[in-house]
Amino acid sequence: MAMPQNTISIIYDYDQTLAPTYMQDEALFPAFGINPTNFWQRCADLVREQGFDNELAYMKVLLDCLEMDRPTNARLHELGGNLTFYKGLPEMFEEFRSGLLTDEHAAHGISVEHYIVSSGLKAMLDGSRLAPYVRRIFGCEFATDERDRITFPKRVISHTQKTQFLFRINKGMLEMDEDVNDHMAPELRPVPFQNMIYVGDGPTDVPCFTVMRRNGGHAIAVYNPDDPTRASFKKCYQLCTHADRVKNIAPSDFRRGSHLRLLLEEMIREIAGRIVQRRHDDVEAGTVRAPKF
16 A cells, blocks of 8 residues: 655755754854864864764764863753854754645645754754654764763764655655665655755755665755855855756745745755645546546
């Protein structure tokens, strides 16, 4: 029996997509007196000299910096409450709960859900003001010792591994003990890629942009409109104009009436309209009209 496939999923990167700064710089380093410049230089050295993956490098350097004063995940969760976001967040999530879809869409059981897939720390995102609006947050995680202090990377999400979570959402396999490589027929997948929108900020999101494009999904590359160097904009421009990874770019402004907000709302309504039309077509195709006399 086929799944209803009436859910529209929006998946967001976090750093520089939903927030203008890295979560470590904003909330973690000030709490533990870590110098950001020195920290990121040590990470770059590990990547360049020892071949570390970027995400493993920052998690190792963080553990080295904290040494005997390693915090608990509960403390990281608490620090997540200090995170700030681009304009319009988290208000957009609240506003999307009503008034976005029509009564007809609602009658067909169509809904919109949100996910965050980040190379940042899941514990901090779980403690942020965005968490109540998001169905699931996927991010890097630490294991803990007998005193509940972080000890070792438990889960690392690199930019290439992010694509795994698109397929988890597609197949409804949101628990980490579920094997996302299990075969599932397209009609049984609760969220077809055509019902998905991915929002990211640059080259680290290219694998996700590519998956979305190849599978009929939607993607938006966003940039910081307040970046005086225009580097943020140039990344998105390259992705759209030269690399052909995305069709749409927009400033990271989530307020009503903004370019990004208009794109998201139009994509959602277009997907919802297609779901309704498919339902009508299926009913029509499956109906045998009674003879008329």
